[in-house]
Amino acid sequence: MSVLIVGSTALDSIKTATAENPRLLGGSASHAALAASFFSPVNLVGVVGEDFPPAYRRLYQRHGINLDGLQTKPGRTFHWAGEYERDMNQRRTLKTELGVFADFCPELPAAYRNTPYVLLANIAPALQLHVLAQMNRPRFVAADTMDLWINAARKDLLRLARRVDAFVLNDSESRLLTGEDNLVLALRKIHRFGPRYVIVKKGSHGAVLSGPEGLFLAPAYPLRRVVDPTGAGDSFLGGLMGFLASSRGLLETNLRRAVLHGTVVASFCCEGFGVKRTAALKLADIGRRYGELERMMQF
Amino acid sequence: MSVLIVGSTALDSIKTATAENPRLLGGSASHAALAASFFSPVNLVGVVGEDFPPAYRRLYQRHGINLDGLQTKPGRTFHWAGEYERDMNQRRTLKTELGVFADFCPELPAAYRNTPYVLLANIAPALQLHVLAQMNRPRFVAADTMDLWINAARKDLLRLARRVDAFVLNDSESRLLTGEDNLVLALRKIHRFGPRYVIVKKGSHGAVLSGPEGLFLAPAYPLRRVVDPTGAGDSFLGGLMGFLASSRGLLETNLRRAVLHGTVVASFCCEGFGVKRTAALKLADIGRRYGELERMMQF
Numbered sequence: 174m175s176v177l178i179v180g181s182t183a184l185d186s187i188k189t190a191t192a193e194n195p196r197l198l199g200g201s202a203s204h205a206a207l208a209a210s211f212f213s214p215v216n217l218v219g220v221v222g223e224d225f226p227p228a229y230r231r232l233y234q235r236h237g238i239n240l241d242g243l244q245t246k247p248g249r250t251f252h253w254a255g256e257y258e259r260d261m262n263q264r265r266t267l268k269t270e271l272g273v274f275a276d277f278c279p280e281l282p283a284a285y286r287n288t289p290y291v292l293l294a295n296i297a298p299a300l301q302l303h304v305l306a307q308m309n310r311p312r313f314v315a316a317d318t319m320d321l322w323i324n325a326a327r328k329d330l331l332r333l334a335r336r337v338d339a340f341v342l343n344d345s346e347s348r349l350l351t352g353e354d355n356l357v358l359a360l361r362k363i364h365r366f367g368p369r370y371v372i373v374k375k376g377s378h379g380a381v382l383s384g385p386e387g388l389f390l391a392p393a394y395p396l397r398r399v400v401d402p403t404g405a406g407d408s409f410l411g412g413l414m415g416f417l418a419s420s421r422g423l424l425e426t427n428l429r430r431a432v433l434h435g436t437v438v439a440s441f442c443c444e445g446f447g448v449k450r451t452a453a454l455k456l457a458d459i460g461r462r463y464g465e466l467e468r469m470m471q472f
Numbered sequence: 473m474s475v476l477i478v479g480s481t482a483l484d485s486i487k488t489a490t491a492e493n494p495r496l497l498g499g500s501a502s503h504a505a506l507a508a509s510f511f512s513p514v515n516l517v518g519v520v521g522e523d524f525p526p527a528y529r530r531l532y533q534r535h536g537i538n539l540d541g542l543q544t545k546p547g548r549t550f551h552w553a554g555e556y557e558r559d560m561n562q563r564r565t566l567k568t569e570l571g572v573f574a575d576f577c578p579e580l581p582a583a584y585r586n587t588p589y590v591l592l593a594n595i596a597p598a599l600q601l602h603v604l605a606q607m608n609r610p611r612f613v614a615a616d617t618m619d620l621w622i623n624a625a626r627k628d629l630l631r632l633a634r635r636v637d638a639f640v641l642n643d644s645e646s647r648l649l650t651g652e653d654n655l656v657l658a659l660r661k662i663h664r665f666g667p668r669y670v671i672v673k674k675g676s677h678g679a680v681l682s683g684p685e686g687l688f689l690a691p692a693y694p695l696r697r698v699v700d701p702t703g704a705g706d707s708f709l710g711g712l713m714g715f716l717a718s719s720r721g722l723l724e725t726n727l728r729r730a731v732l733h734g735t736v737v738a739s740f741c742c743e744g745f746g747v748k749r750t751a752a753l754k755l756a757d758i759g760r761r762y763g764e765l766e767r768m769m770q771f
Binding site: 260354355356357358375378379381386387388389390392395396397398399426429430432433465468469470471472 | 656657677678680689694695697698767
């Protein structure tokens, strides 16, 4: 089945200790859409400016991503510039030029409205709600967020939390949202906001899925070398939703496997700048690494 | 089968944001011995002073721990005082009074020398080597260490690494020892020092076992409340070695399960001051939580 993915579509200029890469394809929706495309058809919703490179559009298309919902507006594409420190855990934003993204209002083509799986990647919660309002009873909705919205749009975010099946955030965001240092207690509080499933991303420490069947503790795939972690969280979620949409059977069993597939795609994402490594992946690469991860969890 | 455990036997005065507890039973060997005692008979090697409370000796005995190798010397027992900050990840040493521990030389009773499993808990690597020199071909030897010895006794430590089956350290120590930030690369370097198995403890992020069959990624048990993490690493290793000594079959399969049993005992350790929670445990409590952890890892 298909996944609708809405979020930012951007150009990222990324600097690390060893390299500098200007205007790479980036944004939460781009990373998530590519990651999901290995498992399921993707309907993309986003906005770009007139400067958006045709090569990036072709990259989406090569992955079978439906671009009917990708608006092109007069002006410049959202541009983000950031710098990583040597240990890759610290990131500094150098520039945020919103461009056409400043007035983004996601409008769904009619054919998108029945998409059964919906991934509301990281954008303002008001826009995420606006997308949901246009959908016809989707089967499963996941929403990601970030610290900015917890601080600046908490009310919208809590309205959103009531309307999604899975609410996704990272560990520091879970503390920020709940005021609770302890993960188990933070999860309990987030469930009270409404979502049946909560997924906490912990970067190189893995992820935790919390749901009616309890917790699922997923490790990260141990990488020998991290080139650029930008978009890893979005790739994780894209891979997760793409896999989920392709699965039959029990939701919770599928969700656990989906978390691990998301983990694997996210690990590849970190091995190249922007979407470089992800875009070059074959489904067999994912399967091989999934098998490896499985063996690292067996006892 | 039995486990020989050598390390420090101490009195710990522990301060947290909410409580202060003077002169609790502590030390690497005490925590490890209690943890191991749930699974296997334990032969303890250590030293205490004349001030060592008889109640603590009785506590060991109630757990069937053989104290023939626990020396009592004129003077005072090793006393450590420390303080935890609110988030429990930062610990500050307030006082270290070595007492009789300053001149500790582990001498093994004849009956100890054939113990098949040996846990060299954290003490100076020269003393760990001295214990090994007294053993008759043990079946499996694990050695723990700390940053102090990496900095101050690196040569001894590398001699030790060549002579053990499993070398154990935490993630920051693995970086200190190898100069390598990346865990996979650090593990590779440590294996080159000699040990077939390397175990990296990551606190609330779990542990990694590295061996001939690849990596095993073990999560930590997610606790609702951490009262006092002192001794959690020692409990982990004690539980691990106790379980291993009680198991038949394939070493690597047993080791993976042993890591998880260590994880479970360590989680209990954190739920009380000193050894309070561990000392009150029943094997059934451990089994129940192991089952819980197992379900959190299934997919």
